[in-house]
Amino acid sequence: MQPTRDPRATLPDLIEVLLNKGVHLNLDLIISVSDIPLIGINLRATIAGIETMIEYGMMQQWDRDTREWVQRAVRTHLPLAADEEILAKMAGGHYQDNFYRTWRPGSAYLTTQRLIIHRRDPAETLWQTRLDAIASVSALREPSIGGEERTRILVGLNDGTEAILSALEPDRLISLVQARLDRADGGSSSAPEATTAVDRPLREGRMWFLETLSSGSTWRGGQAQLSNTELTWRSPMDGRARVRISPEQLKAMHREEHSNPTDDGQALILETGDSTITLATDDAGAWSRMLDDWRTGALDDRAHVPLEEPTRPDSNRAERAEEGAAS
Template sequence: MQPTRDPGATLPDLLEVLLNKGVHLNLDLIISVADVPLIGVNLRATIAGIETMIEYGMMRQWDDQTRAWVQRSLSRHLPMADGEEVVAAMAASHLRDDFQRIWRPGRAYLTTHRLIVHRRDPAETLWQTRLDSIASAESYTEPSVGGEDRMRLKIVLHDGSVARLSALDADRLLTLIRQQRQVPGGAQAESAAAEDQGPRMRGTMWYLETFAQGATWRGGKATLTREGMLTWKSPLDNRASLRIEPAQLKAVHLEKHSNPTSQAQVLRVETTSGEVRLAGPDLHKWHQLLHDDTESGQEVDHGAGSQ
């Protein structure tokens, strides 16, 4: 391996390499004063994300002990079947939609057998189903009480009933459900083959995020799916900070604007809720793809209006 220096690399890029691939240090250091060696340091260290460490056979004992402790802790308030293990757990809510529509908060537990939304105090299982009862699972967005677009999960069971969930990391939970059960994506199942081919575009991108006290550029990854959804996420975020649905996209422009990259241009994306600015490599390709999406969207709108 040869050391490289990428002027476009950011701290999130370093964290992503550290978590996904890892770094091994093999260091012999001698500290001298007036050419007299005083201190010797012999360092052998491996630094990586915990999932990467376990994948390569390291920290297995810690992993086994942690899993056993989690199982004992959960069994105190969440009844578990023999051989049932928790795959993922996160803050979540279940939509109760009978005589009143209300999101009931708790935690989602995806186990090897079930999908459960449970709360500890007062102890109550808000909703649960066996994985083999799930017919399809898909995501959708809707405005929250505060007006912010939130990603929700729609779970359709074989008996025809539908459950709607909201989770802290809904993308990850949906992926894990499909992996555990190998269920289709409901109305999106017909495009599964296209999804397997990956997104239309993905790459390093800076996002100009606006706060009350000003704006700041943040480094992360942008993705343009085959359905036309544009997302941006920092490695430090639990979920995408930016999600632009195809219906929200109005226009895209290349304009001159200061940014952390060596390029003088940024991508200005006009949406139904405002403007977004992105900077990074391959801006012309991003611009072309998004421009094609806006053109096709306008054609669809024009046809609908002429009927």
């Protein structure tokens, strides 16, 4: 076996393989000095992300013990029913709109029975609702003070009221809540189908983003996804999308010669109202044609658009190294 090297493969690519697919090592190693074998190593090891290990039936006892420990720790400050289990927890907040308007930070909890915004110290439940009282849950895009678009969570209740929540991973929390609602409805609700029709993915794949720093410009590798409503790009190190563009924001787009980490010598130049975004991919031509149709609304007439280059999205990964070289 001769070693091979892909110059575009970076440390985050290796970490992605280890976390999502895993590696099994089965080797015998002999260390010799002057042709005299001195040390023998017999190694059998499996290395993978925790989610992958559990999926293949490994470390399940550790998973059960950890879940039980978390449940006991949370119950010390958050009252839970005897049969209530925590499904997800992340930093979050609730927008209070009564005699004064303000965000009240805490943690967002999704349990088998409720959606809760709770503060640990001092212990206080800022907002909560039973899952069976939720009529709808959707993403709410709003600009921040610095001009960056943030994603909030709009929760509509059966009594006609609404609540606005924040979360560290809003899209993930929305999908988890929606999955619980679908499960309660037996998968017969029409609301999830409508949401899927609006936000269905059209294309996704590996893409590089040219980030401008004070010391120069650096290509960063990540994942791009195009849906009916927005184009997003996110690196493995980003908590939320670094690039988020709607069709209305994309004013112009063209391709130009630009050195980049891919085999395609051209880069995509996207012009919005207040910025210029440079992206690179191995199939810039295909992306360019689809983005042009997407911007002009030509994709709206297509009933079904196949998802291209499927990849498994990142979820709560550890810190990953910066990639790309300054250009």
